[in-house]
Amino acid sequence: MTKKGFAGKWLFWGVFVLLAIAAVVVTIRPDPVWVDLAPVTRGPMEITIKEEGKTRVRHRYVVSSPVAGYLHRVLLEVGDPVIPGELLTEVDPMPASTLDARSRAEAEAKAQSARSALNSTRQKVAAAEAEADLAVRELARLQALSDDHFVSDERLQQAKAAADRAKAILRSARFDEEVMAHELAAARTRLEVSAARANGNGAVERVPVRSPVNGSVLGIVRKSEGVIQAGEAILELGDPGALEVVVDVLSFDAVNLQPGIATRLTGWGGGTLDAVVRRVEPVGFEDMSALGVEERRVQVVADITSPTDAWQSLGDGYRVDAEFLLWRSDNVLQVPESAIFVSEGQHQVFRVVDDRAVLTNVSVGRTNGFHTVIQDGLGEADSVVRHPDRQLEDGSQIGVR
Known part of the structure; x- marks a missing residue:
């Protein structure tokens, strides 16, 4: 055999052995677990409660x-x-039915009561005007400080909600004043008609x-x-x-609501409107869900704070979607909630390192049902496995779908 033929033979067998070894390695190596990945991101996040509500004229007479x-x-x-x-x-x-002494005394008492109620309402109007003026001046002061970054956005939003609430209370007090004035006029009219009859004027x-x-x-x-x-x-x-929004909220969620909470209104046919919670009713009631399940609900009333021009097409009894803002942050580290699981009382995720799933303990904060705040354990450049499969273990080889 020539030297050239001998070298070719060794080359052939060498390649054959390498291919055989590669085939064995591929055969015995476990298949990767195919997964979906999600990046760890930093950005805004908010927690809300969303329910269907309806508009209602605030004051009816x-x-x-x-x-x-x-x-x-x-x-x-x-x-x-x-x-x-x-x-x-x-x-x-x-022409008949002049008031007897007893009925006239009752009518006079009603007139006096209406007069007292009107005076009381006028005092409430004066107090509401003072409160509204104070709230508006406080808001203006904080807005000036906010321009120089001396006041947080949260504090400014609280002041804005307080000013809007004070204005709504003032409108309500002025409406009550008009109603009480009418009640007094009606009581006086009845007395005047009775007096005319008593004086013998048959044609009143x-x-x-x-x-x-x-x-x-x-x-x-x-x-x-x-x-x-x-x-x-x-x-x-x-x-x-002067519309208000009435929303029936689950009692489980209502305990987290209080006057002054910012609210967004959507689903009414126009753009997003701003509102603020004015009252959370102290009494709940039983309601039946669309699935036939009995629920305990609480009525929450909110005032629309957007300019009237933005919702002038809204009327009494119109449907809206109300979203109550419980918490918000503009810059938090977060991951999808589907990436987090609990094992032996510890929150964990599978972090991706060199195409392998590494079991990682994390400290979590607030969650809105879709994303969860990460306080410790992950960095902004990390990626995690979403909906981790049961066969996934620490160090498992993974493949991205």
Whole structure:
């Protein structure tokens, strides 16, 4: 055999042996576990509670007949605007039924009570004006400091919520003042009609029924003319520009809500609106879910704080999605919640190092159901395994899907 043939033979067998060794290595090496990866990121995160709610005119006023008599036909329609003092309808008082001594004393007491209530409401208006003025000045002061980075965004948001809440309380107090003034006028009208009858004036002039508030007609209880009793409802009025949002929240979530919490309103057909929680009802009620499960819920009331122009197409009883902001941070280290599991009381993840899954202990913070804050154990450049499989172990070879 020549020297050249001998070298070729050794080359052939050498290549054959190498291929055989490679085949054995590939055969005995375990297959990688195929996984999905997620990066450890740093960025904003928030925790919210989202529920369906509806809009509601904050203040409703039922206009009733001040005296018994004959009601004239109501010409207004639902949605018609009204202003304070506007004539809604008229009532012809009945010629009979002058007040006896006892009834007159009761009417005088009601008039005095209405007068006292009006004075009390005016004091509340003055107090609400002072509170609103203070809240607005405090907000302006903090905004000036915020421009120089002396105030945190959270403190500024709290001041803004306080100012919005104070303005809403002031609007409510002024509405109550208008209503109390109308109540006093109605009580005086009844006394005047009774006095005219007692003095022998058989023909008592027609009694006008006027609007006590600025707003719109929300409902008509009595439209047709006919006999009506004193105190019987005729119209329902309210200001559609003073809407509130009512949300039925699970009692489990309601314990985390309090007045002043920022709220976002979506799903109503327009852009996102800002609102603030005004009241969390202290009493819960039982409700049935869409799946037929009994739930305990609590009513939460929020005031819309966005400019009126942004939601002027909203009306009474419209559907909205309310998202209550419990917590927010603009810069936190976080991973998908699906990457974290608990083993022997310790939160752990599989961190990826050189195509292997390394079991890593982590310290976690808040979670919103989708992402979890990482306080210790991971870095921003790391990647973790999402939905780790049971066959995945510490040091397992992995492949990315």
